[in-house]
Amino acid sequence: MNTVDKPYVVGIDIGGQTTKMGIVDTRGQVLAQTVIRTDNHDDVNLYIDEVSAALEKIISESESEGKIRGIGVGAPNANYYTGNIECAVNIVWGGNKTIPFAKLLTEKTNGLPVALTNDANAAAVGEMTYGAARGMKNFIMITLGTGVGSGIVINGEVVYGHDGFAGELGHTCAVRHNGRLCNCGKTGCLETYTSATGVARTAREWLEMSDEPSSLRSLDVISSKDVYDAAKEGDRLALKIFEFTGRILGESFADFVAFSAPEAIVLFGGLARAKEYLYQPIMDSMNANLLPLWKNKIKIVFSQLKESDAAILGASALAWEL
Amino acid sequence: MNTVDKPYVVGIDIGGQTTKMGIVDTRGQVLAQTVIRTDNHDDVNLYIDEVSAALEKIISESESEGKIRGIGVGAPNANYYTGNIECAVNIVWGGNKTIPFAKLLTEKTNGLPVALTNDANAAAVGEMTYGAARGMKNFIMITLGTGVGSGIVINGEVVYGHDGFAGELGHTCAVRHNGRLCNCGKTGCLETYTSATGVARTAREWLEMSDEPSSLRSLDVISSKDVYDAAKEGDRLALKIFEFTGRILGESFADFVAFSAPEAIVLFGGLARAKEYLYQPIMDSMNANLLPLWKNKIKIVFSQLKESDAAILGASALAWEL
Numbered sequence: 001m002n003t004v005d006k007p008y009v010v011g012i013d014i015g016g017q018t019t020k021m022g023i024v025d026t027r028g029q030v031l032a033q034t035v036i037r038t039d040n041h042d043d044v045n046l047y048i049d050e051v052s053a054a055l056e057k058i059i060s061e062s063e064s065e066g067k068i069r070g071i072g073v074g075a076p077n078a079n080y081y082t083g084n085i086e087c088a089v090n091i092v093w094g095g096n097k098t099i100p101f102a103k104l105l106t107e108k109t110n111g112l113p114v115a116l117t118n119d120a121n122a123a124a125v126g127e128m129t130y131g132a133a134r135g136m137k138n139f140i141m142i143t144l145g146t147g148v149g150s151g152i153v154i155n156g157e158v159v160y161g162h163d164g165f166a167g168e169l170g171h172t173c174a175v176r177h178n179g180r181l182c183n184c185g186k187t188g189c190l191e192t193y194t195s196a197t198g199v200a201r202t203a204r205e206w207l208e209m210s211d212e213p214s215s216l217r218s219l220d221v222i223s224s225k226d227v228y229d230a231a232k233e234g235d236r237l238a239l240k241i242f243e244f245t246g247r248i249l250g251e252s253f254a255d256f257v258a259f260s261a262p263e264a265i266v267l268f269g270g271l272a273r274a275k276e277y278l279y280q281p282i283m284d285s286m287n288a289n290l291l292p293l294w295k296n297k298i299k300i301v302f303s304q305l306k307e308s309d310a311a312i313l314g315a316s317a318l319a320w321e322l
Numbered sequence: 323m324n325t326v327d328k329p330y331v332v333g334i335d336i337g338g339q340t341t342k343m344g345i346v347d348t349r350g351q352v353l354a355q356t357v358i359r360t361d362n363h364d365d366v367n368l369y370i371d372e373v374s375a376a377l378e379k380i381i382s383e384s385e386s387e388g389k390i391r392g393i394g395v396g397a398p399n400a401n402y403y404t405g406n407i408e409c410a411v412n413i414v415w416g417g418n419k420t421i422p423f424a425k426l427l428t429e430k431t432n433g434l435p436v437a438l439t440n441d442a443n444a445a446a447v448g449e450m451t452y453g454a455a456r457g458m459k460n461f462i463m464i465t466l467g468t469g470v471g472s473g474i475v476i477n478g479e480v481v482y483g484h485d486g487f488a489g490e491l492g493h494t495c496a497v498r499h500n501g502r503l504c505n506c507g508k509t510g511c512l513e514t515y516t517s518a519t520g521v522a523r524t525a526r527e528w529l530e531m532s533d534e535p536s537s538l539r540s541l542d543v544i545s546s547k548d549v550y551d552a553a554k555e556g557d558r559l560a561l562k563i564f565e566f567t568g569r570i571l572g573e574s575f576a577d578f579v580a581f582s583a584p585e586a587i588v589l590f591g592g593l594a595r596a597k598e599y600l601y602q603p604i605m606d607s608m609n610a611n612l613l614p615l616w617k618n619k620i621k622i623v624f625s626q627l628k629e630s631d632a633a634i635l636g637a638s639a640l641a642w643e644l
Contacts, residue, residue, distance in 0.1 A: 077615070086615055087613070087614050087615050096614065137484070138483055138484040152581065152582070154476060154481055154483070155479070157477070159476055159582055159583075160583070161460055161476070161582050161583025161584065162459070162460040162583050162584055162585040163583050163615075163616075163619075164583070165583050165615055165616070166581065166582050166583035167580075167581070167583075168580040168583075168613055169580060169581065171580050171613050172576075172577040172580050172581075173573065173576070173577055173611065175498070176497070176498060176573070184613055184614065185614060186611060186613070251495065251498070254494075254495070255494040255495055255577070256581070258489075258490040258491060258493050258494050259474065259488065259489070259491065259494070259578070259581050259582075260474070260481055260483050260488050260581075261481075261482070261483025261484050261485050261486070261487050261488035261489075261490075262483065262484055263484040289495065289508060291409070291490055291493050291506055291508070292409050292418065292506065292507060293399070293408055293409050293485075293487060294485075294487070297485075
């Protein structure tokens with residue numbers, strides 16, 4: 001590791017709405033960071049222009065010109081092997097295209113090497129290095145954000161699979177018949193129920209289907225944050241929405257456990273902040289659906305890292321290996 | 323590897339009904355083999371007495387007295403880390419007990435070292451070494467026998483997970499609501515629909531539910547082999563049973579692909595002989611449920627190894643590492 005001349009790396013976390021980036025040193029300190037919109041442009045080239053402009057700014061702020069070793073990027077549908085982003089339906093400039101993201105970003109940053117992985121894989125690396133999964137060799141990271149992502153760690157290594165795209169657990173089937181239509185084109189995907197947008201969708205559906213009183217009825221547009229705030233105020237419908245969300249997560253988690261027998265499932269992302277409403281329903285339904293040998297043995301852990309830090313740190317960890 | 327003094331290993335494959343065992347040399351030749359019933363005794367000690375008697379016989383036949391390096395065992399619910407068989411509900415001497423199988427077998431065989439793994443993991447190793455998965459680093463082995471087992475290979479290594487029990491895909495949920503009751507105590511498990519017993523169960527249910535004519539109606543007891551034979555004669559109900567079975571397998575396989583992005587799913591076991599009736603429904607429903615990035619890219623491969631050989635060879639491969 002050339003840490004004398006080039007002691008810093010860049011970590012970039014690309015979400016459907018925002019892109020977080022930071023300059024990180026060898027001890028995992030974030031020296032400078034910033035956030036830009038991901039969804040300002042349909043054209044990825046214009047987006048990358050904004051990324052490189054924002055990077056220049058924080059590089060200058062942290063006086064790290066010429067000291068950057070490389071860039072690690074966590075992004076939905078990113079391929080670790082090829083450096084491409086493929087079919088990223090939750091990103092406005094993604095769609096059904098194959099975008100040579102690593103190549104484009106290297107060109108815009110005067111030749112800095114770029115490593116790319118799934119945003120959830122990056123978060124898993126961050127969690128394993130600095131967070132709740134420290135010391136764990138086998139765990140599954142589930143990110144509950146705009147979509148539902150996953151990073152699977154087996155024997156201390158992130159699973160990339162044959163083609164580099166392993167770990168799309170948000171698109172496993174949670175509801176087999178008459179399931180909700182997903183952005184990916186399938187129906188019943190886990191993320192249509194248990195992402196932040198899924199929770200908001202449940203709220204809208206349930207408000208329409210029933211006339212149960214709820215403070216959510218007064219809102220024109222409902223976000224998962226609104227449902228969380230209502231739950232905190234004791235709104236019964238909001239509480240039931242989290243119970244339903246937790247139950248679906250737990251059912252799916254039981255199947256994930258049957259696959260890789262992890263020590264824990266680590267939850268991360270905006271919706272994971274609703275820990276007090278999600279934990280018990282997840283535990284109950286997961287244990288009800290686990291084989292006897294796993295009942296009450298699998299931990300559900302909520303990330304304690306600051307969301308922005310974990311994603312940036314995880315992405316940046318990739319860059320040290322460049 | 324001490325192959326001069328001890329040039330042979332023993333491979334034992336334990337199924338719900340039969341136990342196959344063989345003496346294997348360094349080139350993977352099965353020098354002698356035999357089969358005994360697994361289900362003659364409720365007491366594992368009596369069963370192990372029969373195993374060791376049968377072993378003595380084939381050791382003597384192959385003139386390999388004193389030349390056996392160790393024993394590799396493939397068994398349901400076997401723990402690679404501990405050498406125990408735990409909660410093996412499909413085995414009469416299994417049940418909800420923890421059986422220190424490796425220890426018991428070592429004691430009965432004058433101290434021969436014993437390594438144990440899931441029967442499906444053993445089959446996966448056999449398939450990777452000698453069969454359809456040669457050269458593959460990422461694949462999922464699915465065994466369609468009395469139950470449904472699985473062996474998951476990632477980066478060329480069998481996945482054991484945190485506790486040694488990874489790869490119980492037969493007990494992932496195929497039918498979420500009103501699913502069939504499984505031996506494991508859960509409902510809707512994949513193996514209740516797609517094992518040999520699951521296929522027979524479908525036949526019995528469908529014959530009762532409808533009055534559709536079928537040659538199967540003349541039978542008192544229906545096995546999956548009967549359904550297969552009827553399908554070969556063009557029996558429409560039997561053909562529909564395989565279509566249904568293949569569809570459920572394909573739906574589940576799509577979720578497995580989202581986990582580890584394998585190059586192929588390899589099918590093995592008695593029911594996999596019905597390749598001509600299962601292949602197309604599996605492919606159709608798997609592709610209908612895959613993310614766009616995987617559509618038409620994942621291979622479904624049927625094992626070409628003789629079933630007894632693959633299991634014995636796979637189990638025996640473990641013993642070389644002892």
